[in-house]
Amino acid sequence: MDQPQTDTGRAEEAQGDARDKTPRTERGRRTLRKLLDAAAVEFGERGFHEASISAITRRAGTALGSFYTYFDSKEEIFQALVRYMSEQLRDHVTPLVQAAPDEISAERIGLESYLGFVREHKEIYRIIDEAEFVDYASYRSHYETTVARVRQRLENGAARGEIRGDVSEIHAWAIGGMNVFLGMRYGLWDTESDISEIAAIANDLLANGLKKRD
Amino acid sequence: MDQPQTDTGRAEEAQGDARDKTPRTERGRRTLRKLLDAAAVEFGERGFHEASISAITRRAGTALGSFYTYFDSKEEIFQALVRYMSEQLRDHVTPLVQAAPDEISAERIGLESYLGFVREHKEIYRIIDEAEFVDYASYRSHYETTVARVRQRLENGAARGEIRGDVSEIHAWAIGGMNVFLGMRYGLWDTESDISEIAAIANDLLANGLKKRD
Amino acid sequence: MDQPQTDTGRAEEAQGDARDKTPRTERGRRTLRKLLDAAAVEFGERGFHEASISAITRRAGTALGSFYTYFDSKEEIFQALVRYMSEQLRDHVTPLVQAAPDEISAERIGLESYLGFVREHKEIYRIIDEAEFVDYASYRSHYETTVARVRQRLENGAARGEIRGDVSEIHAWAIGGMNVFLGMRYGLWDTESDISEIAAIANDLLANGLKKRD
Amino acid sequence: MDQPQTDTGRAEEAQGDARDKTPRTERGRRTLRKLLDAAAVEFGERGFHEASISAITRRAGTALGSFYTYFDSKEEIFQALVRYMSEQLRDHVTPLVQAAPDEISAERIGLESYLGFVREHKEIYRIIDEAEFVDYASYRSHYETTVARVRQRLENGAARGEIRGDVSEIHAWAIGGMNVFLGMRYGLWDTESDISEIAAIANDLLANGLKKRD
DNA sequence: AATGAATGAGGGTTCATTCAT
DNA sequence: TATGAATGAACCCTCATTCAT
Numbered sequence: 001m002d003q004p005q006t007d008t009g010r011a012e013e014a015q016g017d018a019r020d021k022t023p024r025t026e027r028g029r030r031t032l033r034k035l036l037d038a039a040a041v042e043f044g045e046r047g048f049h050e051a052s053i054s055a056i057t058r059r060a061g062t063a064l065g066s067f068y069t070y071f072d073s074k075e076e077i078f079q080a081l082v083r084y085m086s087e088q089l090r091d092h093v094t095p096l097v098q099a100a101p102d103e104i105s106a107e108r109i110g111l112e113s114y115l116g117f118v119r120e121h122k123e124i125y126r127i128i129d130e131a132e133f134v135d136y137a138s139y140r141s142h143y144e145t146t147v148a149r150v151r152q153r154l155e156n157g158a159a160r161g162e163i164r165g166d167v168s169e170i171h172a173w174a175i176g177g178m179n180v181f182l183g184m185r186y187g188l189w190d191t192e193s194d195i196s197e198i199a200a201i202a203n204d205l206l207a208n209g210l211k212k213r214d
Numbered sequence: 215m216d217q218p219q220t221d222t223g224r225a226e227e228a229q230g231d232a233r234d235k236t237p238r239t240e241r242g243r244r245t246l247r248k249l250l251d252a253a254a255v256e257f258g259e260r261g262f263h264e265a266s267i268s269a270i271t272r273r274a275g276t277a278l279g280s281f282y283t284y285f286d287s288k289e290e291i292f293q294a295l296v297r298y299m300s301e302q303l304r305d306h307v308t309p310l311v312q313a314a315p316d317e318i319s320a321e322r323i324g325l326e327s328y329l330g331f332v333r334e335h336k337e338i339y340r341i342i343d344e345a346e347f348v349d350y351a352s353y354r355s356h357y358e359t360t361v362a363r364v365r366q367r368l369e370n371g372a373a374r375g376e377i378r379g380d381v382s383e384i385h386a387w388a389i390g391g392m393n394v395f396l397g398m399r400y401g402l403w404d405t406e407s408d409i410s411e412i413a414a415i416a417n418d419l420l421a422n423g424l425k426k427r428d
Numbered sequence: 429m430d431q432p433q434t435d436t437g438r439a440e441e442a443q444g445d446a447r448d449k450t451p452r453t454e455r456g457r458r459t460l461r462k463l464l465d466a467a468a469v470e471f472g473e474r475g476f477h478e479a480s481i482s483a484i485t486r487r488a489g490t491a492l493g494s495f496y497t498y499f500d501s502k503e504e505i506f507q508a509l510v511r512y513m514s515e516q517l518r519d520h521v522t523p524l525v526q527a528a529p530d531e532i533s534a535e536r537i538g539l540e541s542y543l544g545f546v547r548e549h550k551e552i553y554r555i556i557d558e559a560e561f562v563d564y565a566s567y568r569s570h571y572e573t574t575v576a577r578v579r580q581r582l583e584n585g586a587a588r589g590e591i592r593g594d595v596s597e598i599h600a601w602a603i604g605g606m607n608v609f610l611g612m613r614y615g616l617w618d619t620e621s622d623i624s625e626i627a628a629i630a631n632d633l634l635a636n637g638l639k640k641r642d
Numbered sequence: 643m644d645q646p647q648t649d650t651g652r653a654e655e656a657q658g659d660a661r662d663k664t665p666r667t668e669r670g671r672r673t674l675r676k677l678l679d680a681a682a683v684e685f686g687e688r689g690f691h692e693a694s695i696s697a698i699t700r701r702a703g704t705a706l707g708s709f710y711t712y713f714d715s716k717e718e719i720f721q722a723l724v725r726y727m728s729e730q731l732r733d734h735v736t737p738l739v740q741a742a743p744d745e746i747s748a749e750r751i752g753l754e755s756y757l758g759f760v761r762e763h764k765e766i767y768r769i770i771d772e773a774e775f776v777d778y779a780s781y782r783s784h785y786e787t788t789v790a791r792v793r794q795r796l797e798n799g800a801a802r803g804e805i806r807g808d809v810s811e812i813h814a815w816a817i818g819g820m821n822v823f824l825g826m827r828y829g830l831w832d833t834e835s836d837i838s839e840i841a842a843i844a845n846d847l848l849a850n851g852l853k854k855r856d
Numbered sequence: 857a858a859t860g861a862a863t864g865a866g867g868g869t870t871c872a873t874t875c876a877t
Numbered sequence: 878t879a880t881g882a883a884t885g886a887a888c889c890c891t892c893a894t895t896c897a898t
Contacts, residue, residue: 181391609819
């Protein structure tokens with residue numbers, strides 16, 4: 001119980017059959033893409049355990065066996081998907097955040113674009129979250145990477161004198177959690193409220209919390 | 215992060231087979247208790263889907279069939295457990311929080327006792343979290359109740375002039391998320407750091423964020 | 429390639445799920461017996477790899493799942509069967525052999541009863557032989573035990589002065605092989621020839637080969 | 643244990659798809675050879691049922707599809723291999739046996755060279771033996787041919803007055819079985835003992851058993 | 857001839873749930 | 878109430894074989 005589910009991290013380890021599953025032909029690449037797309041929908045709709053590989057291939061329009069040309073197991077495609085989606089999420093948010101004039105604004109923009117992304121891609125939120133119980137390593141890695149970015153921004157802001165100087169990893173995790181929970185509440189559950197307003201209010205809390213001391 | 219739901223009747227209660235499963239004899243009550251204890255360990259260690267009824271009864275030292283004397287399904291015992299643990303968490307945190315001199319302190323104490331509780335009872339954290347994928351109603355209810363308590367404290371604080379007056383549900387969710395994430399990071403993952411210090415730092419962020427405006 | 433298929437010996441090792449599969453009720457004992465009988469027929473007719481567990485349970489008149497109440501895998505029931513049949517074979521031959529007046533006669537009677545047994549129970553011959561490719565440990569153990577008995581008889585005969593004194597393990601294996609091959613040729617393939625005559629001829633060869641030297 | 647079958651046409655030859663799979667080019671011949679070599683290793687190491695076509699082609703360094711340019715099925719290549727190996731065994735033993743001064747010596751030399759061959763080529767022993775459960779016709783043919791050679795030598799010896807005159811097929815099978823078992827025991831399992839000595843001891847048993855009667 | 861992706865029947869195995877005692 | 882055997886739907890995965898290039 002020290003680190004729950006550490007055993008699900010086994011997927012990274014040496015695989016008995018380490019044949020290269022990268023497609024070599026154009027047709028192969030198309031099939032792989034179809035499988036990943038279908039899996040995203042299936043996992044998003046039914047969750048990892050309710051999802052079946054045959055449903056994935058049915059959606060993808062391929063034979064059942066073709067799945068195993070590209071993946072060794074349901075876990076493996078799930079893992080691939082988690083990592084891919086983690087990247088998609090960051091690719092959506094990063095450029096917007098980088099255009100921000102200062103780090104506090106960056107946090108506001110980050111939260112706002114995150115909320116929008118969750119609303120548009122509920123299946124991505126769900127898949128990443130379910131990784132906690134399927135592929136713990138990817139789950140943890142996703143949040144550690146996310147929080148590391150927050151922390152970097154905080155340190156930049158401190159260095160530039162925009163915010164207080166004593167920011168730490170604890171602040172970064174606090175902010176990360178805030179964002180994720182607001183994503184759940186106002187991205188998944190309540191899809192009516194005004195996203196900008198929510199981001200503005202939360203950011204105001206943050207701005208005061210991080211303001212330079214006198 | 216305290217005082218989870220009271221057992222206000224919720225929508226999904228209706229059971230197809232409504233026979234009363236409350237034990238009538240002392241022996242029955244003992245069996246039920248053994249099953250719940252065993253299930254907590256089994257679900258905590260292996261997760262809902264890896265856990266099996268037969269493993270639970272094996273741990274409990276009862277026959278497989280006895281399980282169905284008290285529960286209709288694996289989902290049902292899991293649900294019972296989630297609610298029970300939600301209460302346990304509340305029972306641990308509530309009295310400490312209520313003794314706080316002001317609401318900001320209450321938040322600090324709440325976070326600190328939550329972090330401690332997670333460290334002591336990782337299986338409870340895990341079971342409640344996994345409810346997101348097994349018993350969504352209980353999961354949502356747990357966090358809505360938790361956040362409602364936070365919000366109540368914020369409003370009390372505002373009414374008493376301890377903090378700014380424009381606090382809203384958004385603030386409450388932001389704070390709830392902060393607590394949960396810090397629980398994961400410093401309760402589950404890193405079990406070495408000083409809990410008081412973490413709670414103090416996070417609370418300082420909050421105190422500044424919620425300070426009365428001039 | 430030193431000892432082919434040593435890995436099939438793994439069945440003896442600690443099993444992850446070491447629950448006791450011995451039936452506790454009379455009904456359970458009946459089911460187990462039905463499964464073993466059905467498996468003997470199925471393996472004997474179709475061989476290990478062609479045999480299917482569902483065919484075994486169909487023959488036994490039980491549900492598919494009941495198979496797994498008593499065995500963990502197809503290999504396991506096969507192993508149980510090999511050992512059981514190895515015993516049956518010995519139980520058939522041993523009493524006859526023990527009644528022989530001298531060791532040379534014992535060998536003749538042993539061969540003759542072996543040939544008869546193979547004719548009556550071709551499936552037993554087949555299952556034991558196929559163990560070479562399914563459960564090597566049992567296969568080897570079967571023949572080592574068989575040959576050990578031959579050797580014991582040879583040594584008894586030598587001690588009593590019935591045969592030459594320099595008999596060794598090599599003689600025992602030679603005789604064992606002789607018997608097995610005659611079993612295949614005149615037990616399995618040609619089921620018309622006179623068994624006593626065959627045993628007499630082979631025994632005469634042996635008697636001369638083992639005669640005391642002058 | 644020598645001179646297995648010449649390729650006299652046997653009953654099960656008929657192939658549904660009688661297209662000629664003999665390679666026409668030099669490149670084709672090389673591929674065919676690589677496949678056979680790879681199959682010998684794969685079948686020898688893993689056995690027929692554990693072996694997979696894709697593992698064979700992987701070992702051979704060819705594409706999976708290329709297999710079917712030369713063979714119609716897994717059974718077919720196995721059959722080809724059994725016959726080829728049966729010939730290899732014969733080619734190893736025959737010249738040595740033919741140089742023997744008399745038939746009893748021939749048997750000794752045959753056994754000794756057989757034991758040596760098994761030690762060197764365990765995979766060949768295994769593949770021929772497994773044919774009992776994969777390609778029964780080849781298996782039976784192998785041993786019938788082998789025993790026929792033994793019988794021929796016995797009759798030659800009897801005609802020349804080297805051994806007793808009443809030798810029969812039964813004697814030939816007895817001797818064949820003796821050789822095969824000694825091959826298993828001292829060729830496969832125990833690879834330390836002195837082969838010449840074993841052959842000498844077994845041959846002495848035989849020589850006495852077959853000695854002319856007074 | 858060679859390549860490697862595609863196919864899908866087939867079978868082993870799990871385990872929540874029911875049932876007879 | 879307790880027991881433990883019985884049930885069978887569900888699903889993952891393998892891999893021999895075919896096919897398109």
